[in-house]
Amino acid sequence: MAVYGPTRSAVVLFAGAERTESKLSSGLRTLVTGVGVTLVGSVAVQALWTARRPQVRYATPAPTAPVPESSVAEFVASFLAGPGGLVLLVGVVLAVLVSLGTVWTQRRV
Numbered sequence: 001m002a003v004y005g006p007t008r009s010a011v012v013l014f015a016g017a018e019r020t021e022s023k024l025s026s027g028l029r030t031l032v033t034g035v036g037v038t039l040v041g042s043v044a045v046q047a048l049w050t051a052r053r054p055q056v057r058y059a060t061p062a063p064t065a066p067v068p069e070s071s072v073a074e075f076v077a078s079f080l081a082g083p084g085g086l087v088l089l090v091g092v093v094l095a096v097l098v099s100l101g102t103v104w105t106q107r108r109v
Contacts, residue, residue, distance in 0.1 A: 023106045031099035038091025046084025 079085055 027099050027103035030102050034095025035092055042084040042088035045087045046079050046082055049083050
């Protein structure tokens with residue numbers, strides 16, 4: 001029976017994937033993804049909010065003036081004043097915090 005004792009030299013074992021991507025690149029990817037998802041979510045919230053807004057009903061027949069088409073500037077203004085802007089702001093702040101946490105965690109390793 002063979003009994004093996006400890007070696008005289010140090011043994012170094014490494015388990016895990018080798019990182020070939022820079023930490024800054026990883027942090028920026030996390031930030032851009034978070035802001036993109038937040039933007040899509042905030043536009044969806046704004047669209048639902050606009051669709052569910054109660055319609056104004058008149059006791060007398062409504063004026064028959066032509067309804068002007070809404071422009072992009074009006075949509076952006078209502079977006080920033082409505083719940084979509086709030087969702088976007090909170091989401092961007094959270095995405096920045098998560099990205100900073102990711103970079104800080106990777107720097108410690």
